[in-house]
Amino acid sequence: MVARFIALLLLAANCLYADWIGETQVYLTKDQAIEIILKGSEKVSELPVQLTTDQVERIEKRLGKPIGSRTFSILRGETGGQVDAYGLIVEEVGKFRPITFVVGVSPQGEVTRVAIMVYRECRGGEVRHPRFLKQFHGKTGKNPLRINKDILNVTGATLSVIGVTSGVRKALAIVEEVYLKTGSLTSAVTTSAASAALPSSPQ
Secondary structure (H helix, E strand, O other): OHHHHHHHHHHHHHHHHHHHHOOOEEOOOHHHHHHHHOOOOOEEEEEEEEOOHHHHHHHHHHHOOOOOOOEEEEEEEEEOOEEEEEEEEEEEEOOOOEEEEEEEEOOOOOEEEEEEEEEOOOOOHHHHOHHHHHHHOOOOOOOOOOEOOOEOOOOOOHHHHHHHHHHHHHHHHHHHHHHHOOOHHHHOEEOOOOOEEEOOOOO
């Protein structure tokens, strides 16, 4: 009798914990995310890049926090030999768990699109809605990209808003440092001799 009571108690605790932490919600696969940010590009490549020590230091100084890793895979869409856009899949912690999302960046350094791929929190899922994400469109590294400055908060989702905003700033900083700064193409070290070509986006 006691053993059964303890088993039921543990089951209830596990259910409460799962509800508190949240279930994983997958909204976009990697292929779907690429299609969203690089739609229409004739050629889509995934470019493994290893940041140099100097690049890491500049990015971390700009963001005001460590970036965690110096190796990233940057997506690039091209048409007729011209770059259409870059993309970076980012993970930033919301309240308890990481939020996975993709950030598109134009060759001019402007955010073209942000889309939530995986959300793992029990609350704050409103950050995946277009009404919130459209705030980032057109933003550059020159914008504050700070909650309650140029990014409106979402009631009940403050930590998720901070996480997504932080990830957008990070994506902009990395793409700008690697591809958009003068001379940056020669300073970043690719981790493979050739970029990995992905299937072209459907027209």
